[in-house]
Amino acid sequence: xxxxxxxxxxxxxxxxxxxxxxxxxxxxxxxxxxLEISFHFLTKIMQQLTADELLESFKGPNGGVRLKKSGDEIxxxxxxxxxxxxxxxxxxxxxxxxCGVEKPCPFHEQWAETRDNIKEMMEGTTINELAIKGxxxxxxxxxxxxxxxxxxxx
Amino acid sequence: xxxxxxxxxxxxxxxxxxxxxxxxxxxxxxxxxxLEISFHFLTKIMQQLTADELLESFKGPNGGVRLKKSGDEIxxxxxxxxxxxxxxxxxxxxxxxxCGVEKPCPFHEQWAETRDNIKEMMEGTTINELAIKGxxxxxxxxxxxxxxxxxxxx
DNA sequence: GTAATTTAAGATTAAATACTCTTAATTATT
DNA sequence: AATAATTAAGAGTATTTAATCTTAAATTAC
Numbered sequence: 001x002x003x004x005x006x007x008x009x010x011x012x013x014x015x016x017x018x019x020x021x022x023x024x025x026x027x028x029x030x031x032x033x034x035l036e037i038s039f040h041f042l043t044k045i046m047q048q049l050t051a052d053e054l055l056e057s058f059k060g061p062n063g064g065v066r067l068k069k070s071g072d073e074i075x076x077x078x079x080x081x082x083x084x085x086x087x088x089x090x091x092x093x094x095x096x097x098x099c100g101v102e103k104p105c106p107f108h109e110q111w112a113e114t115r116d117n118i119k120e121m122m123e124g125t126t127i128n129e130l131a132i133k134g135x136x137x138x139x140x141x142x143x144x145x146x147x148x149x150x151x152x153x154x
Numbered sequence: 155x156x157x158x159x160x161x162x163x164x165x166x167x168x169x170x171x172x173x174x175x176x177x178x179x180x181x182x183x184x185x186x187x188x189l190e191i192s193f194h195f196l197t198k199i200m201q202q203l204t205a206d207e208l209l210e211s212f213k214g215p216n217g218g219v220r221l222k223k224s225g226d227e228i229x230x231x232x233x234x235x236x237x238x239x240x241x242x243x244x245x246x247x248x249x250x251x252x253c254g255v256e257k258p259c260p261f262h263e264q265w266a267e268t269r270d271n272i273k274e275m276m277e278g279t280t281i282n283e284l285a286i287k288g289x290x291x292x293x294x295x296x297x298x299x300x301x302x303x304x305x306x307x308x
Numbered sequence: 309g310t311a312a313t314t315t316a317a318g319a320t321t322a323a324a325t326a327c328t329c330t331t332a333a334t335t336a337t338t
Numbered sequence: 339a340a341t342a343a344t345t346a347a348g349a350g351t352a353t354t355t356a357a358t359c360t361t362a363a364a365t366t367a368c
Contacts, residue, residue, distance in 0.1 A: 002156065002242065005356060008249040015260060027314070041357050047316065060365025061313045076261070088156065095162040097297050105295070106169060106288035107230070107279070114275050121268050125261070134260035141259070143251050159326060181344070195327055201346065214335025215343045 007083040009037050010045045011127075012141050014079050016150050017055070018071035018131035025057070025064030034150050036142050045083065052082035071128030080122060089119050161237040163191050164199045165281075166295050168233050171209070172225035172285035173301065179211070179218030190296050199237065206236035225282030234276060243273050 092099030246253030
């Protein structure tokens with residue numbers, strides 16, 4: 001699996017937040033229901049993103065979480081790094097410690113090129129870009145429902 | 155993590171076998187010592203590759219495992235598919251079931267392109283190619299030692 | 309200031325992956 | 339035939355990841 005479950009949920013939740021019209025906070029309970037993710041598990045993931053300054057949170061009635069910066073300034077990679085960390089982009093595909101240009105494994109060359117492609121793709125993709133695409137084409141963020149399900153009416 | 159530990163060990167062991175000069179069987183015990191992989195765990199992985207017809211085995215004295223085909227005909231992808239299966243190349247990066255051209259997620263386009271690159275790279279890399287490179291440049295298959303450690307003298 | 313709403317944090321449980329141990333089956337050597 | 343060397347297979351344990359439960363802290367509204 002490329003990304004952990006936590007990371008996948010964090011990405012879905014970030015797209016959800018980027019698609020919200022209102023500037024206000026969105027309660028995690030509502031997100032967990034819309035996205036069909038366990039509330040407590042999602043809460044932990046939102047805490048990680050909040051600790052990493054990608055989100056900000058507010059306690060109490062009308063509280064919740066929201067993006068701390070514009071969705072244009074948050075990349076797919078930002079979320080991946082915050083939750084899964086850099087391992088995917090630094091570690092040897094054959095699991096050898098310290099594999100790199102100085103002490104490569106036989107597969108290093110191929111993997112270094114490929115993972116740089118993955119990296120560039122993730123760095124070049126913003127969550128706003130994905131959220132806009134999702135809204136325009138009514139794409140999915142859950143097993144079933146379309147995107148419109150998440151658009152906050154005001 | 156891109157590949158499971160089992161898959162990583164399976165790949166290292168396959169490169170090891172591809173680098174052997176002799177046509178004979180190599181005992182898993184010896185491989186496990188050279189590659190610093192637990193004997194029983196490696197045995198299970200070798201069983202998987204044998205069941206998938208990538209290796210063949212022989213019991214008893216002078217027994218062991220060896221490549222069933224030439225290392226030129228076994229790709230990196232063959233080993234990955236035998237051990238980790240196709241999930242990496244078929245599943246949605248956001249974990250949505252049934253994500254594809256008909257019912258895509260917002261990230262589908264980017265991921266489909268990237269994973270096709272990974273796929274092509276793995277399909278286009280043979281274990282012989284990597285074994286030869288490893289021998290010529292004395293690269294590593296373990297945390298410490300160089301490749302020469304594995305070359306069977308005869 | 310009390311109750312309701314919400315995130316934060318820690319403890320616990322469940323499931324998946326990684327690894328180990330034991331026994332059985334096969335083959336070669338003597 | 340007996341012994342040793344080896345893979346096969348299944349059961350068992352440990353570690354990691356995923357998910358749940360409980361309590362605390364902050365904030366709002368009445």
